């Protein structure tokens with residue numbers, strides 16, 4: 001069995017800059033031979049994404065805007081992708097958002113709007129893009145989303161994003177149940193803390209990095225490349241027997257009490 005991704009096309013949603021986990025995933029899939037399609041939230045992200053893709057050693061990438069809070073935008077994006085490439089073999093969903101002022105202090109102070117916004121972007125969007133992508137994954141495929149330990153148990157300051165990640169995890173599992181009969185697998189990578197643009201929005205990030213260095217079994221934070229390699233595994237036939245799973249790529253931190 002061949003575990004190369006040559007001749008396969010994957011959508012990567014959520015590259016913001018070179019520190020993005022999504023960029024680590026894109027590089028790993030590219031290095032395995034995949035053709036990449038990048039989507040970005042709005043025109044502010046188009047240039048950074050195109051500039052990053054230009055550093056790859058093949059220039060076969062495609063680019064589409066996609067605001068995941070807009071169902072028409074999602075449908076248009078995936079119709080355009082279907083028209084342009086015909087078939088895709090997987091999708092990396094690396095999208096989340098919550099109001100910065102609700103990622104610190106007490107969770108019970110979360111506003112109704114802030115709660116709904118976090119769930120809209122960080123959880124429902126997986127269901128919405130999976131439904132649209134299904135019609136382009138006519139040869140089966142693999143969907144991977146990014147989650148975090150704070151959705152499984154309380155991590156101080158993670159607050160409403162933790163509740164949204166709990167919803168994302170269940171969304172992944174229910175999606176796995178629906179899509180398995182179409183040959184589409186759905187899994188999540190629970191990544192340890194990495195210093196990304198998004199991480200800047202979470203209160204007291206530095207102390208959790210120190211905690212990882214002190215206590216995680218591997219005594220070091222994970223990197224975008226390490227997450228990218230597991231995404232490659234989940235996109236490849238090596239993981240053909242797995243769906244509905246959460247793989248922790250976190251230096252072992254999640255096994256601690």
Ligand SMILES: CCCCCCc1ccc(Oc2ccc(Oc3cccc(O)n3)cc2)c(O)c1
Nearest residue numbers: 096097098100148156157158193198199201208
């Ligand atoms: C206290 C927990 C420390 C470890 C947090 C690890 C982590 C880092 C980044 C994560 O991704 C996001 C994505 C969006 C997000 O919302 C943001 C980010 C920046 C600005 C803003 O207004 N909202 C917060 C975290 C994430 O889900 C998890």
